[in-house]
Amino acid sequence: MxxxxxxxxxxxxxxxxxxxxxxxxxxxxxxxxxxxxxxxxxxxxxxxxxxxxxxxxxxxxxxxxxxxLSPDDAAIPSDFSFYDHVLDAATTLGAVPERFAGSADAPDPAGAAAVDLPGYFAMARGEEDRAPLEMTKWFDSNYHYLVPEIWPGTPVRYADDRVVREFLEAAADGVTTRPVIVGPITFLLLSKAVRQADGAPAGFHPLDRLDDVLTAYAGLLRALGAAGAPWVQLDEPALVADTWDVPRERVLAATERAYARLAGELGRPERPAIFVAAPYGSLGDALPVLAAGPVxxxxxxxxxxxxxxxxxxxxxxxxxxxxxxxxxxxxxxxxxxxxxxxxxxxxxxxxxxxxxxxxxxxxxxxxxxxxxxxxxxxxxxxxxxxxxxxxxxxxxxxxxxxxxxxxxxxxxxxxxxxxxxxxxxxxPGVRRREVRERVAALTDAELARAPYTERVAAQRAVLDLPPLPTTTIGSFPQTSRIRKARVALRRGAISDAEYRSAMRAEIEEVVRLQERLGLDVLVHGEPERNDMVQYFAELLEGFAVTEHGWVQSYGSRCTRPSILWGDVVRPRHMTVEWSTFAASLTDRPVKGMLTGPVTILAWSFVRDDQPLGDTATQVALALRDEVADLEAAGIGVIQVDEPALRELLPLRRAEHAAYLDWSVRAFRLATGGASPRTQVHTHLCYSEFGAILGAIDRLDADVTSIEAARSGMDVLPAIRDSGFARGIGPGVYDIHSPHVPSTEEITDLLAAAVAAVPAHQLWVNPDCGLKTRRYEETTAALEHLVAAARAVRATLQEQGARTSLSR
Incomplete structure (x- = not known):
């Protein structure tokens, strides 16, 4: 050719x-x-x-x-990462928060110190005395990235030549690769402005550091040019989105400036040829900017x-x-x-x-x-x-x-x-007549519950919970014992009855642990669930699951997304057996646990022959039937998790309303049949919630728990300003880190929550499920969580008593 x-x-x-x-x-x-x-x-x-x-x-x-793919002409991308490609960009650019500055390896090409691999992992996962970087979703996918922290004093320079070393490693094997790194505009728009101890000018935005970042990128490009790289791929998916907290005009101007400098001022072969990739949508008005530039x-x-x-x-x-x-x-x-x-x-x-x-x-x-x-x-x-x-x-x-x-x-x-x-x-399974007829017969009346004031009074009378009630999100650690039982069942080494008996034993241990810890609303721990979506996919018709279909979610965490290929039917109840067994062991409320329709779609590979909203409606109807069966079995608290609600939000503002309309409708269809006495919870995690607080409110859940600990309760001002009036549980324990928060740390987070949100609305819970943690961490963290909740309750009671006396 x-x-x-x-x-x-x-x-x-x-x-x-x-x-x-x-x-x-x-x-x-x-x-x-x-x-x-x-x-x-x-x-x-x-x-x-x-x-x-x-x-x-x-x-x-x-x-x-x-x-x-040809090994000779940069057809093969070099995009390896030990944990996350955004973290890789941060460490390549030396953009390391001050608390990790001591994680030195060897001098970088400029003579400064690069972050070593243990330090890199510390930034990702945290340590006892060092909080990790915040984690959130990568655009509208289920991949999680680590949020760089940028402030006027953050050091930025070409600090780590890992990208170059991996190019040379491939070249030594006779393969000319194309190094891939997050582009400068995307890197800065994904970054978070974090105030350092010495302060900074008001209104600072990470884009203010563009020139410093470009200097660092120029250093990397020169090093790649010297190594003989013919091409480099700079990923700029931020250009397809218009939802950033800076004007679009500024983003476009920064893009023009960035590539004029990187591709225009640096000549070839001083640098590789630059390929700007922009996945996940249309470039729109950014395309003429790139077309006119020298990339x-x-x-x-x-x-x-x-x-x-x-x-x-x-x-x-x-x-x-x-x-x-x-x-x-x-x-x-x-x-x-x-x-x-x-x-x-x-x-x-x-x-x-x-x-x-x-x-x-x-x-x-x-x-x-x-x-x-x-x-x-x-x-x-x-x-x-x-x-x-x-x-x-x-x-x-x-x-x-x-x-x-x-x-x-x-x-x-x-x-x-x-x-x-x-x-x-x-x-025949792609379109099923009975499903289509049921969807066609739906009316708006099936989306509405009784008014919240009526519901909250009925639920208080039934549940009789203390102020700041404590709970968890649902899952408890998946121990090796649980995994071995699942493998034994799969291989036929134990019967289904033996497996169910083993899972009941796990549930009883979890219930007893929660009682000893003093939690107010309990869960069954979900030992029977391999994954919060796959479990349901295995029980619903229209889905299939894989054996080896692993996909990276974040770091070392991998999931096997299910495949939603046809119309959805629930042949029988899916969760009633486990929830009712847990409820039989205790006199405290036990939550029934379901995964919501939007999250089931977001964390599956979904059919592409009809609109997502139509598929969500079918899933919601299956969940609606499960809610009815849980209620009939005496479960009075039901959680329908929607951690992916923000994840699927379109990258263009003009498409938000239509998406939020069908996603909220699907949740309300799933939960709209619940009686006023049934307390409906939902859970959202690892997303920026400010943009969708209105939609969260329209879900009309009685209690909403959200991620907040890892982001330092950043969401509280938005909750306060929105006038959100139902139960809210901002997470106080970051479960994606091995760090066990102290009672004092959790007390401080709760104090901030009480200062922003009326105490009668607040719940106390971790950020997310505890499946990936060890029991030693989980037990200690939950002990501290309960102790902190009791301490803040006591403070509120003292304040209330003083207020009464002063009257």
Whole structure:
């Protein structure tokens, strides 16, 4: 294949005809998770971990080469991370909070000290005396990133050459990779302004540090140029969103300035050619900015984004246009004919000399590795409908060959793709008459409960809870004993009756522990649940689960998203047995635990043949039936978790109202049949809530628990100013860190909560479920939580008594 012509005024190196924006980095069998957790537990030395990571990177490069990506022309991305790619960018730029400044490794290229790997993990997970970086969702995905902390005094410089070392490592193996790093605009917009002890000017925003950050990026680009890297990929998904806390005009001006400096002032070969990728939506008014600038390649997400008009695309004729037409976020096979038609339209709109490369719409870190491994749970029909990361690489290469050499080179792939889609849509489970008729008969009356004032009075009479009632979010630690029982059941070593007996024993231990700790509203601990979505997917028709379909959620945490492929039906109750058993062991209230419709969608791979809102309605109806069965069994507190409500919020403001309308409607449909006496809880975690407080209010839950500890109760002013009038539980224990908060720490957080929200509304709870923690941490933290709640109650009672006496 010959290199296409380039503009005479610009030297653009060869760019591969087909590539991917990133690839799963955890390994086929979660090797990274196991190596990192062994290091944390002291079972592996630091050198062992580094060797494990090098072997994993090498295996990934070899895998991509076998799949057909060229090892010679930067087709293979270098995007490895020990924990998180945003944290990687922060440490590369030396943007390290002062509390971690002592985590020194070796001098960096500028002579300063880079953060060593234990320090890197400390920033991610925290330590006893050092709080971790805040964690939140990466755009509208279920991946979590660590939020950089930037203030006027934060040191920013090119501090860590890890990106360069990994490029040279691949080069030594004969592979020319394309280093991938978060771009400067996205890095700063994702960062959090954190006030340091010495103070700072009012109104500071991390974007104020753009020049310092660009200097650091320039250092990295020079080092990559010196190492011989032909291309670097700078990911700028922030450009597809317009929901930042700075005006859009400022974002666009910063983008123009950033790339004028990085690509214009730095010449080649002093630096690699720059490929700006912008996944998760349309660039919109940012595309002309990039088109007019000196970067050599621009990526377009043509799955979630729109096809730009001809005039804008023509302005890209002197650049490589990397067209993302293979979905990097979902698992369905690509409609190759449609995708190829889109690629041909892009090429035609650009005009003569167009250089169009084919790619995935985003990094493939969002999908499992290989559908070919799924022999156990997925039937032949469903397996044939799917494409995981390996298969998506193959789709990219088929499309790249067709685009450059003609449709005849597809070898039957286009016809097969069309046939597969036709068979999928004709499958009897995809559209079920009884489901469609029930949805069509719904009325608004089914969304409404009694007024809150009536409900709260009925619930107080039944539950008789103290001020600041204490509870947990639902799950308790999943011990090795629980996991072994699950494996034994799967392998047939124990019967279903024996497994259920083992789970009842676990539930009884959890209930007794909560009673000893003094918690007011108990949970059954969810030992029977492998995952808060997969558990329900295994019991609902229209879903399928995988055996090896692991996807990174954050750090070493991996999940297996379920596959929602057809209309949803609940054959029988799903949770009643476990909740009623727990309730039979105690005279305290026990919460029934359900996962909400939006979260089930967000944490599954969802059918793409109908609107998300229609699918959410079907899931909500199944949950509505479960709520009714829990009530009938005597469960008076039911929690319907929606931690992903903020996660799915569209990246463009114009699309918010429609999304919030159907997502709130789905929750209210699931819970609208509950009686006034039933206290309905919901839970939201690891998201910025200010933007959706109105929607949270419209959920009409009696009690809402939210993440707040890791962010230092940042959400409290928004709650106070919104006039939120129902129960609220801002989390006081960050369960994603091994740090056990003291009674004093929790008391301080509660004092801040009481100062912002009327005490009669407040609940006391952790940020999230306790599944990933150890019992030693959990028990100690909950002891402190209960002690802090009692201390603040006593203070409130004393204040109330003094107020009464003063009258």
């Amino acid at each position: 010959s290199e296409p012509p380039v503009a005479p005024d610009r030297t653009v190196p060869w760019f591969p005809g087909g590539t991917v924006l990133g690839f799963p980095r955890i390994g086929p069998n979660r090797e990274l998770k196991k190596a990192v957790e062994a290091f944390w537990a002291g079972r592996r030395e630091l050198d062992d971990l580094q060797a494990d990571a090098e072997n994993l990177r090498r295996a990934t490069r070899q895998r991509l080469t076998r799949l057909g 050599e390649a621009v990526g377009l997400d043509l799955v979630r984004g729109d096809l730009p008009d001809a005039e804008v695309l023509r302005s890209l004729r002197h650049k490589v246009v990397v067209a993302g037409v293979v979905d990097g976020r979902n698992v369905w096979r690509t409609d190759l004919d449609q995708a190829l038609g889109l690629l041909e339209e892009v090429t035609a709109r650009i005009g003569p000399g167009a250089r169009v490369a084919v790619s995935t719409s985003s990094s493939l870190l969002h999908v499992p590795l290989d559908v070919g491994r799924e022999k156990k749970h997925l039937g032949k029909d469903l397996r044939g409908w799917l494409a995981f990361a390996d298969q998506k690489v193959e789709e990219v290469l088929v499309l790249a060959r067709c685009l450059t050499e003609g449709r005849d080179t597809a070898g039957g792939a286009l016809a097969e793709s069309a046939e597969v889609r036709e068979r999928r849509l004709a499958h």
